[in-house]
Amino acid sequence: MANIHQVAMLAGVSVATVSRVLNQQETVTAKTRIKVEEAIKKLNYEPNLLGRNLRTSESRILLILIPSISNPFYTEIIKGIETTALSQHYNILLCETDSNPERENIYYDLVRKKMADGIISMDPAVNIETLIKLAQTHSIIQCSEYAEDSGIPYVTINNEEAAYRAVKHLVKLGHERIAIINSDEKFLYARQRLAGYKRALAEHGINPRDSYSLYTHQLGFDYGKQAMKKILKLEEKPTAVFAVSDLLAIGALKEINQSGLNVPDDIAVVGFDNIDFSNMTNPTLTTISQPMYKMGSIAAEMLIDKIKGKTVESITLDHELITRESTSG
């Protein structure tokens, strides 16, 4: 493997000149440039980024923290991050935290030790104190889930309003007995979506019943199925269910189908996220679409700006209700 020195030797110039050619500086004669480029080609030279990065003290690597790689909610966001990052010559390192502080710490260390330039955190279960402390000395952005007043810039949607619209859609279709399958209330988005659910009901004079409020530990399919099982045991069953994630909704769908009831005739279902699969289920799922690609893309831009030392503002994006078979007869 050739290094810059050998290229300089072969081209009959100094390493400084080779470096200038490498970095497309204009101060090099065409003739010299050609000599250097020929030497580079002849030696199959590739600049060593470790050397460059040590010198410029940057790694051009961005960390993306997600609880689980298998959660399809993140895939489109990641695409947005990746495309934006790549276009600015940053690479992204996808980190699965399992919401495990030890694992998180491995990745925080990468930033502390200069192997990464910044972090986009999407883990709702993140240890927020540690993150806030790290944010004092390093560039960090929160995406989708965030902490209020943490001082960490975030990009998100209006969860309360989105949930409100989802439930309002059900109310408009004539439903009055509407259940909610929520995730753990320790998460901000869970509290916000619950608030939206309640506001929609209140607006139409419907009293929320305790037995219609379910909580799950996680957002997976099995948890939705389990919650739906409980709901189906109720004496007075709801005629509609709002689940705070598509995976939960798809679990609920499965359970309803298995019990012999029909969606949407017996029970209507609304999800949240508009993951790819929500359009593949039988019936297809009515859901709230977040602008995931855009969210990712903006998060990446914010992070890169922050790394460059600019001040960045948090931002709230629009969402959209996607009506499909699971609510329309």
Place this chain on the structure above:
Amino acid sequence: MANIHQVAMLAGVSVATVSRVLNQQETVTAKTRIKVEEAIKKLNYEPNLLGRNLRTSESRILLILIPSISNPFYTEIIKGIETTALSQHYNILLCETDSNPERENIYYDLVRKKMADGIISMDPAVNIETLIKLAQTHSIIQCSEYAEDSGIPYVTINNEEAAYRAVKHLVKLGHERIAIINSDEKFLYARQRLAGYKRALAEHGINPRDSYSLYTHQLGFDYGKQAMKKILKLEEKPTAVFAVSDLLAIGALKEINQSGLNVPDDIAVVGFDNIDFSNMTNPTLTTISQPMYKMGSIAAEMLIDKIKGKTVESITLDHELITRESTSG
């Protein structure tokens, strides 16, 4: 940000000693060690990996090349890779190639430029010539999809045998008119799975019909749906369908359901991969399970061995038929 020199100053020792403490070498007195550790703590010192990596000429970063991050087939493999890599203090960089050579090249460059130590490629549409050339100077492993006689070590399953078993299962259930939804024949696994399909039919004296062999450009849901639409237009419809990926199978499922026919009563369906979602569909999907976690884990081990300069052998793992609702009445 403190550096090793400042720590040495504060502790009243040389940088070499600090480095020894950092790398847990045994040749340091307890007393000195404590002095150094105190200095580290006092200065909030974190070793700079760029410096270390330049010195040791390694990056401890592994590249994982996948065509698309949203394909759930890869998630479990990635988990296997990640866990193994992490346990050996390697980090992984997930790279979405979109099967786009330009994009691939960005990532190859990372290896050429020493920002990554090796590659696990899982992209079946990879430009194999470029990969082979790169493999001559760098550590590369292929996972799942591979090229025969390329000299690049791989870990995979016996696709021919797996397809054979899937189709044999259908034959045993009494099916004789069995269609296959295959992907592009330019992929090795597609040819292998087709061979298995034909062998199962031949074994029972069934002649494969051309009209029962469908090809799709990609492995997505929509492509499966489209293929099934064609199948349903046939005069003599098959009573069973074998799709070479779960996503294709789920698309087929959806199309059959929409046409008013029943799975498995009218048409049975078998998929391939056993992605998480194959157990969430209605009906649940009979499929071939690859040992994905193990595959990933082994691929990571092979790569790390290769980086260390050991010689590694290709390996073929076992698979399993998972029987679910889509074939059992």
Place this chain on the structure above:
DNA sequence: ATGAAAGCGCTAACAG
């Protein structure tokens, strides 16, 4: 327009 030289932060060979 080009070169000489310093130095980013670290490890490791060598000396003592």
Place this chain on the structure above:
DNA sequence: CTGTTAGCGCTTTCAT
């Protein structure tokens, strides 16, 4: 057991 020192490969002043 510890220190001195060279050097990994690069960029970037400062001269010329």
